[in-house]
Every structure is written in C-alpha cells, then in structure tokens.
Amino acid sequence: MAEKKKFSRRDFVVGSGTAIAGGTLTVLATTTPVAAAEDQGSYPLSNKYLVYDSKNCAGCYGCMIACSMAHDGEVSFSLSRIQMHRAVLNEYPSDIIMHVCKQCPEPLCVKYCPVGACHISAENGNIRMIDAEKCIGCQTCIKMCPQTPHRTIWNPNAKKSTKCDLCTNTPYFNKTGGVDGAQACVEACPKNVLKIVDTLPLETGGYEVDLAPPAPKGGFGGRGAKPKSKPKQEL
Amino acid sequence: MATPGFGGKILLVDLTSKEITRLDTDQYAMYGGGHGTSTALFWEYSVVPGKWNLDDAFHPLNMVFLMTGAVSGTGIPYAARTSVSGLSPQCYPIQWWCHSNFGGTFSAMLKLAGWDGVAVIGRADAPVYINIVDDKVTIEDANDLWGMTTWKCQEEIWKRTGVRYGMDWQLLDGGYTLQRPAIVTIGAAGENMTRVASLVHGGGSGAGQGGFGGVFGSKNLKAVAVVGSGSIKIADPKALVDAKEKYHRGGGGFGGFGGGGGDVSSCCAGCGMGSRMCHNRTRAFSKDSDDCAESTWYTITQEQSKGVQLPRDINRKGTDIIQQFGINGMETCFMGPMEFDTAHNTEFAIQPKIPAYSALGWYMMKMHEMKVIGPGTKFDTAPLPMDKFPSQEFMEMYGRAIANREGFGKLLGEGTARLVEALGRTEDFNTIARQTMWGFMDHWSMPNVEWAYGNLLDSRDINSHDISWRGDAEQAVKNYAAGTLGNEPLWFDYTWKGDQAYKTGIYSKYKAEWVAWHMHYWNYYKESVGFCDWGYCNIGNNGRTPTAEPTYLNAITGRNHSFNDGLEIGRRAWNVKRAIFVMQGRHKKMENFTGYHYMPGASYCGFYVNLPILNGDKWEIQNCRELYFTREGVDQFKTHFYNVEGWDPNSGYPKRKTLEDLGIKQVADFLQSKNKLGAA
Numbered sequence: 001m002a003e004k005k006k007f008s009r010r011d012f013v014v015g016s017g018t019a020i021a022g023g024t025l026t027v028l029a030t031t032t033p034v035a036a037a038e039d040q041g042s043y044p045l046s047n048k049y050l051v052y053d054s055k056n057c058a059g060c061y062g063c064m065i066a067c068s069m070a071h072d073g074e075v076s077f078s079l080s081r082i083q084m085h086r087a088v089l090n091e092y093p094s095d096i097i098m099h100v101c102k103q104c105p106e107p108l109c110v111k112y113c114p115v116g117a118c119h120i121s122a123e124n125g126n127i128r129m130i131d132a133e134k135c136i137g138c139q140t141c142i143k144m145c146p147q148t149p150h151r152t153i154w155n156p157n158a159k160k161s162t163k164c165d166l167c168t169n170t171p172y173f174n175k176t177g178g179v180d181g182a183q184a185c186v187e188a189c190p191k192n193v194l195k196i197v198d199t200l201p202l203e204t205g206g207y208e209v210d211l212a213p214p215a216p217k218g219g220f221g222g223r224g225a226k227p228k229s230k231p232k233q234e235l
Numbered sequence: 236m237a238t239p240g241f242g243g244k245i246l247l248v249d250l251t252s253k254e255i256t257r258l259d260t261d262q263y264a265m266y267g268g269g270h271g272t273s274t275a276l277f278w279e280y281s282v283v284p285g286k287w288n289l290d291d292a293f294h295p296l297n298m299v300f301l302m303t304g305a306v307s308g309t310g311i312p313y314a315a316r317t318s319v320s321g322l323s324p325q326c327y328p329i330q331w332w333c334h335s336n337f338g339g340t341f342s343a344m345l346k347l348a349g350w351d352g353v354a355v356i357g358r359a360d361a362p363v364y365i366n367i368v369d370d371k372v373t374i375e376d377a378n379d380l381w382g383m384t385t386w387k388c389q390e391e392i393w394k395r396t397g398v399r400y401g402m403d404w405q406l407l408d409g410g411y412t413l414q415r416p417a418i419v420t421i422g423a424a425g426e427n428m429t430r431v432a433s434l435v436h437g438g439g440s441g442a443g444q445g446g447f448g449g450v451f452g453s454k455n456l457k458a459v460a461v462v463g464s465g466s467i468k469i470a471d472p473k474a475l476v477d478a479k480e481k482y483h484r485g486g487g488g489f490g491g492f493g494g495g496g497g498d499v500s501s502c503c504a505g506c507g508m509g510s511r512m513c514h515n516r517t518r519a520f521s522k523d524s525d526d527c528a529e530s531t532w533y534t535i536t537q538e539q540s541k542g543v544q545l546p547r548d549i550n551r552k553g554t555d556i557i558q559q560f561g562i563n564g565m566e567t568c569f570m571g572p573m574e575f576d577t578a579h580n581t582e583f584a585i586q587p588k589i590p591a592y593s594a595l596g597w598y599m600m601k602m603h604e605m606k607v608i609g610p611g612t613k614f615d616t617a618p619l620p621m622d623k624f625p626s627q628e629f630m631e632m633y634g635r636a637i638a639n640r641e642g643f644g645k646l647l648g649e650g651t652a653r654l655v656e657a658l659g660r661t662e663d664f665n666t667i668a669r670q671t672m673w674g675f676m677d678h679w680s681m682p683n684v685e686w687a688y689g690n691l692l693d694s695r696d697i698n699s700h701d702i703s704w705r706g707d708a709e710q711a712v713k714n715y716a717a718g719t720l721g722n723e724p725l726w727f728d729y730t731w732k733g734d735q736a737y738k739t740g741i742y743s744k745y746k747a748e749w750v751a752w753h754m755h756y757w758n759y760y761k762e763s764v765g766f767c768d769w770g771y772c773n774i775g776n777n778g779r780t781p782t783a784e785p786t787y788l789n790a791i792t793g794r795n796h797s798f799n800d801g802l803e804i805g806r807r808a809w810n811v812k813r814a815i816f817v818m819q820g821r822h823k824k825m826e827n828f829t830g831y832h833y834m835p836g837a838s839y840c841g842f843y844v845n846l847p848i849l850n851g852d853k854w855e856i857q858n859c860r861e862l863y864f865t866r867e868g869v870d871q872f873k874t875h876f877y878n879v880e881g882w883d884p885n886s887g888y889p890k891r892k893t894l895e896d897l898g899i900k901q902v903a904d905f906l907q908s909k910n911k912l913g914a915a
Contacts, residue, residue, distance in 0.1 A: 055499065056499055057501075058500060058501045058502050058507050058512060059501045059502070059516070060501070060502050060503070060504060060505060060506055060507030061310070061340070061343065061504045061505060062310055062505060062507045065308075065309070065310035065505055066310065066476075068466070069310070069469065069472045069475070069476065070472075070476075072466070073469060073472040074466040074467060074468050074469055074472070075308055075309055075310060075343075075347070075466055075467040075469065076347070076410075076465070076466035076467070077347060077412060077413075077414055077463075077464075078347075078409070078410040078411055078412045078464045078465070078466070079410075079466065083401075083413050085400060085401030085413050085414065085415075086340070087400065087401060087415070088339075088437040088438050089386055089389060089390060089437070089438055092499065092516045092517045093516075095516055096516070097401050099413075148402060149401075149402055149403060149404050149413055150404070153411075154410065154411055155410075156409065156410040156411075157410075172472035172473055172476075173473075173476070174473045174476045174477055174480075188310070188507075189507070190502075190507030191500075191507065
C-alpha cells in the first residue's frame, strides 16, 4: 500500500513546502471512499489539482462549455464546475477572473456532508467528489465551501449538488477523464491556460499561475507593446 | 420541446403597445434561424399587414431583429455571431431590408436564457431598455441611460442589480449564475439617429454596417440586456466534440487581429479553438477591441497626412471614440491600413495610391483638399478644426460631430453616399466616391466578382472574405469544384475579356450558378446558422466545407440534414428576401453597378487579386487587378442569374413556381396581389 499522505487545514493555509512535496506521493490502494476524518483533523491530499492563468485567458468560455458538455451533455454556464467571469469593461487583468475547485486539503464539503455523498474517492486519486446517488440535495456542501464564490454547484434540475471531479464521471466526454486521464476544460482551452498539476498549490494565489503561453505571431494591426498601465479614455 | 440547439422561442416586443409576445421558433425552422427567420418574420409582421410603405428605417413599423443561430453558444469556433436585421438607414438610395451581425457573448447568453432571438417593433414614448432575465422580460425606464456612452450604459445597467458579478451566485429562474448580463446598446450616434450608428456590445463587439444603432434610437430603445442561467441542449455531445477536434484541432489561431505579439488576445464566446482571436485585453486606450474596422478607423493615407506620422496611441484612442459613441467605423473611416499603387494608370482619378477603403473620412478630406468644403465655402466644416488634421484633436471632434450631428456633422452623420449627394457630386460615384452598391463603400469586392455581384444583388457590402486562391491552379479549381458539391470547374473561370468572358467567364451562366451558390450558402450557413465570415465557407485545400457544416449542425440539432439541404434553406430565405426587395421597389433595371465598376481601376482596391483563368485547356492563376466590368456583360450575367434563381429575367421578380417549389406559396400569392410576381 502506498503511503497515505495526510494534511491539516493549517498546512494548506500556511503553504508548507514540505507538505506540498509530500502531496505528490499520495496514492491510495483502497477502493472505498475515505470517510470524513474530522475526528482526526486530517485528510488524504488529492493527487491532482487544476491551476489556471487568468492573465492569458482568452475569455472564450470554452472551458465552461466543455465542462457542462462533458458532464451534463448540454451547454450551461451555470452547471459548469469551472467558472470564468469576464468583466469585459474592467481594466486588464481584472477583466477576467477564474474560479476552480481547489480540491481542498481539508474539504469542508466532505466534512459536513450529512450522508457521505460528498467524499474523497480513494480509487480516483483522492478527488473530492459527490455521489449523485447519495446526494439528498441539502446544499450543506454549498454552504460550507470556504471559497467565494462557492465551488460546489447546485443543479436545479436534478436538485443535487455537483462539483469538479477532474472529469472522472463524464458520460458525454469523448476521452477517459479523471486523475490519470484528460480534463475537458484543459482539452478545450485554446490558450493552454489550464493545467493539471500534482503538487498542492498554496491556498492563497497558488492556483493562479503563470503558464506563459507563447505569444501568437502578430496579425495585421496586431503588433504593439503591452502597456504597463491602461489609461482610460472616457468620453 | 424545442429542437436541440435552440431555445424554442423568439421574443417579440412591441414598444408602442408594450406588448410582449413569445413566438415558437420551430414554426420558422424552414428559414434556418438568424437572418433567415428574421426575414420570414419581417415579411409576416411588417410587409404583409401593408400598413406602411417600407421606405423609412426610422418608421415605428420598421423592425429590428437580434437573432441567434443553431451554432450560437455551442462552443464551436467561428460561431458566436448575433444576426441583426431590419430596414437599414444606411442603405442608399432606398433603405433596403438589410443585415449586420456582432460577436461577443450576447448570442450565447440569449440562448442560455431560453430565447433564440429578439424582434422589436414600434416606438416607445420615452427611452427604454429591454431586460431579459431567463424567461422574464421587462421593458425598463432608460431615461437616465439616455445620453450615456455605450460603456457607461452597460456599467450602469450592471450596477442596478447590486450583484457582485463573478463573486456572488445569483439565483435566476433557471438556476444560479455568476455571469453578468450581456448587453447591446447604442451611443450618441444612435440616439441622434445618424445613419452611421452601430450597436455595441461589451467593449468592442459591434454591428456597424447597416446603421442599426439609429434604428434603436428611432425606437427610443437604448439597450437590450440578457442574462440566462439555463442550458442549450445538444443532441449528440460526443459527436459535437469529435467534430471540433476534427475540424479545429490545434487551437490558438494565427494570433490575428487582436492577438498580435505583446498583446493578450481574446475572442468571442466559444470561438477560442482555431479562431483568429479578433479581440484583445491589453490594448492601450481600448477595451475588448476588435482590431479590424475599429482599430484602423483613424489611420490616414500618406497622401492625406502629408507625411505626418501619427502616434499609434491616437489611432487607439480613436477606437475608443467610435466604440463609446457607437459609430460605424467601417463607413466613417479614413482608409484602413493599406494603400495600392495607381500611378501606372495616369487616367485614374486617385493618385498615386488608392486606400483599401475610401470611406467617409477619406472622402471628406478629399473634398476639403479640392476646396469643395471648408471655411468660406458653401459647406462650412465647423466645428471640425480642419487646420488641425490629422491630430488627435481633429479626430475627437470628427467623432463628436458625427455622433451629435453638430454643424457639418449633420451631413457626415448621413453617411458617405448621402454626403456625396448633398454636395451635388454624384458624378463622383464614377470616380473617387467608390460606393460599391446601396450606400456601402468599396471593400476588396473586386476582382472577386462573386463578392461584387453579391453586393449588387443583396442590399449591402456582403463583406465576404471567404474566397481566396493560392497554390496550383488545376488543383485549386478541382478542390473548389468538389468542395461546393457543384462539381463544375467553370464556375471558377474569372476570364473577363473577350468572348470567353461571356461563355465561361465572369458574365457566363457558370458564374451565375456560382454566385447563386455563394448567396444561398451565405444566407443559411453564415447569417442564419451563425458561422462567422472569418471561418466559413472554407473550401480550398480540402477545407472544412462541405462536411463541417452539416456535421456540426446534425450533432447539435439531431437532424439529418445534408450540406445541400442547408443551401436549399438558404435559397428559401433568399427568395423571401427578394420578395421584400421587390415590395420595396427592386427591379432588374435598378441592379446596376455604380460607374467606377465599368472603368479601368475598378479592382484597384482589391486584396485577393490572383484568380483562376482558363487559358485554352489549362488553368492558370493570374493577377486580375486590371479587371473591370462591361455594362453588356453585367446585363447578360443578370439574365443568367435570374434564370438560375427562377426569377423573371425581364424584371428580376420571383416566379410563382419558384416560390411554390420552395414551400412559400403565400409569398407568391401576396406578390401576385400586388402585381409584383414574375412572369411564368
């Protein structure tokens, strides 16, 4: 049996380098979900994390469309587990913000789910997942998500919660998903600003990374230096 | 239940009566959505009732349509356009039934709210905006928004909800969303009912050509806002993803207009993969700016600038001006970024180079140089500081004068063609005022004659960048013949001199068949389905056409349409459109190019000038920059074209059999009742 790495919420917040390195080793052989371990105060880390580079995002919504398509077979911004928001009149880089599920070291969605629907899936690389069969639609996971906006998603049609499972359960995806497979959002991104990593990012700022995609060749009228600041010309 | 890919309903708002009606999208499926469905609805709601003369785009009974297509919002590259239709105030001399479109997120959001389109008729008695929140539609007071720039208006509507977009999940009818409403609005140019007013969405997505901003203004309609929390059903999601990978794998595009080195490019909803990245996020002085007509609006020819090199920032500030005032950048620009040599033809009226696009700004300065306008002349140019040209100060006043119709801006706001007429210089249409047709200025439409013929037979510059020729001539022609499914290489003989021009070249029945194919394609796959001109059609070099279009559409809708089924839907919508034109007075005798098309130099603005020519039994790619039409040749072409379309060759009116075969007998009956049906 592989080493089962555990991690406290404090480690996540503080961002211990040692803990992060250890997280890469996490593999569980068990085929049963890992029960909530609030009594122990620690949880196995997820094996993989989704990170993003909003500064180089094209704002195409391709990730969101791919997510809802892969999971639900329809286009829905509301059901997408990854959220990109384009404030098109804001100054760069605040014109685009992205929100991904952080696969928290101490997943409160898991911790407080009253029926064990929200669980850590050992057979899927310790991803924090919601078992739709067990979900009773109480929305506790949504209320307890510590992120703003919450990363657990409410499906009003199914009256159940969902969340990012790194494409483990994607009946409409044409690839094998999950920790060892592909992710629809990553596949769909034209600018390569989404990436799966196996190192736990820092809770603050760690998921926003500089993936520095190569700048495309300048087209007609497209050349020009990136401004250091962007003065407004209001009329 | 709605057909997958569609919301299932179309919103009809009467601003006079404040009545809000839902129409069943599927009832109009035979017209294809988008512009095709708009055309059918206009026929039904505005033409058939016969309550007005169809002659004034600012009349309350004119309608303006914002319509999506089957591919809108589905994440397919080149598929984010919102089609705009209505009688156009820009069209000249008759304000024809016309069209435009814009990108961004509006079409996706409209479908996520459950609507396939918005149709507006009537005139509000005070400024309003239409607010769509999922299934709920309200007509809101816009008195305090009137007078705001397009950017401020959008920001104010967003503020009204008190929501922290992107941070707070808001509960709508269909579920929760983090997204803000997508808004299309007008600025001062639209409010003041200029004929050069655009619709602006976001920072720089805009529908410029057609002047539909003025139609909004005439209706006291400041904006349409929509936010949706629903979904777009997809019949076969896996097949759709497979199609995307097959036709657009690789992604990133060529870093086109907005994506130049150093800038962070961006794009319309869903259009990332394989797209051109037409917008950018980091460009100084502009937001979400499209880099084509907008960012080239205030570029000046060397001849007119007298060698003054404008700092790039001035051009970019110009982009802001037209976006915020809501001005049609294409129609009012000074040239665009390119010029072509003309000195080899000393008789040509524009020397030594011709700008790629000689629109309002360029023509105005030409008139000033010739002392037709300016201080002390019959046409005072105040408040324009002519002595400050081409400074930023001049540019800003030019934009303000147009948008607010100040002083000389009253004439400028009428657009180039009407300015020419007001100056008493319609002879310029033969030389320096290169109005391609119907109030739209020349735009690379020659020597690609399918573009030019499209302008003639439609109601505007069809803005069709889809055909270009490169590589081995034999193979290229073979590819095009196969790719259209027409299997006729002679469609692509651009011979323009001698008998061959009439037998197989640009005046032949083969060219008429090709132009008909092109217009049917355009009416369905581009303006109705919603594919963007930058990506479709895509025929040469084993391109996406003709397999990508039906593959995508069938995966989305679950239908089993062939490529040619789509062309037939396009032909149907094209014939209803023709019937509207006929009701507006269109006749064969009106369909003649402006004078410069018949003179050497007609193709001097051309960009794609290398075209296939059949030389004996061999195909060659030849430079056709010297191509121009003859009047006799165009007459022959029209006869061929009308016959191909099943229209009366003497009048250009559709025949009953043609309309009945298309399943639109009611159109034939109506035309007959007005003595406008083509002779059998």
